[in-house]
Amino acid sequence: MKDQSLGRYELKAEIFKALAHPMRLLLLDKIKERPRCVCELAAEVGIDKSVASKHLSQLKAAGLIEDEKRGTLVEYHLLAPCVLELAACAEATIVESRQKRLAMITGKKRVG
Amino acid sequence: MKDQSLGRYELKAEIFKALAHPMRLLLLDKIKERPRCVCELAAEVGIDKSVASKHLSQLKAAGLIEDEKRGTLVEYHLLAPCVLELAACAEATIVESRQKRLAMITGKKRVG
DNA sequence: TGCATTGTTGCCATATTTAGAAACAATTAC
DNA sequence: GTAATTGTTTCTAAATATGGCAACAATGCA
CATH class of the missing domain: 1.20.5 (Single alpha-helices involved in coiled-coils or other helix-helix interfaces)
Incomplete structure (x- = not known):
């Protein structure tokens, strides 16, 4: 085994992995309140914009949030x-x- | 910030972290079918008993499963x-x- | 007691994740 | 065009997670 059934769980694991960081959970809660841009989120939770961007990228890759460009801003909103x-x-x-x-x-x- | 609200999410993140591995999800599914001992689980999913023990330990620490000793066996059952x-x-x-x-x-x- | 079975823990090498800073890209305003 | 603002990507170092093996502990049996 080890491959037979395991594949079924890898996608699920990816989602849980995206949720497995306190900062990402905090970001999700902020986004849940209302859509926000990266800079606002970064400022609110006190991290660098590059770090915020990377966390948001992971949440997006997991299909949990979505981004929408507004000028120079990139607004993220909850998807799931x-x-x-x-x-x-x-x-x-x-x-x-x-x-x-x-x-x-x-x-x-x-x-x- | 960075500490103020973050603490609330660390416990949640611990649970998601426990779920963020395909093997642990597979083990959970096996245990969900019926309680099993470490050696049976290890054999079924094709991993070393020590690895299985460590995965189960993580699931237990997250409060997802519980163990019960039966002679030399340690039977794990679903808790949540x-x-x-x-x-x-x-x-x-x-x-x-x-x-x-x-x-x-x-x-x-x-x-x- | 001696031995086998079952689990856990320790150790090590490897792989992945993370944060931070700088470089880079895209858009807007002047 | 130039500068300013906003995001993403790249790079590096540190931290964490993982698997495999050996050592160890605990229990049951002859």
């Missing part, structure tokens, strides 16, 4: 609304997992 | 059902995004 649910689900997953873990620890103490 | 939706959503996102992109290209050709 599903992403928001992804992020929310991720957060919920953390909370649930921790609660379960805590409950289990407590339960074990009581039982054993 | 939300993850499955995450993966499905990721796949749908790809398809939708590509269709939109194709439609846009076609549209641009027609219009312009």
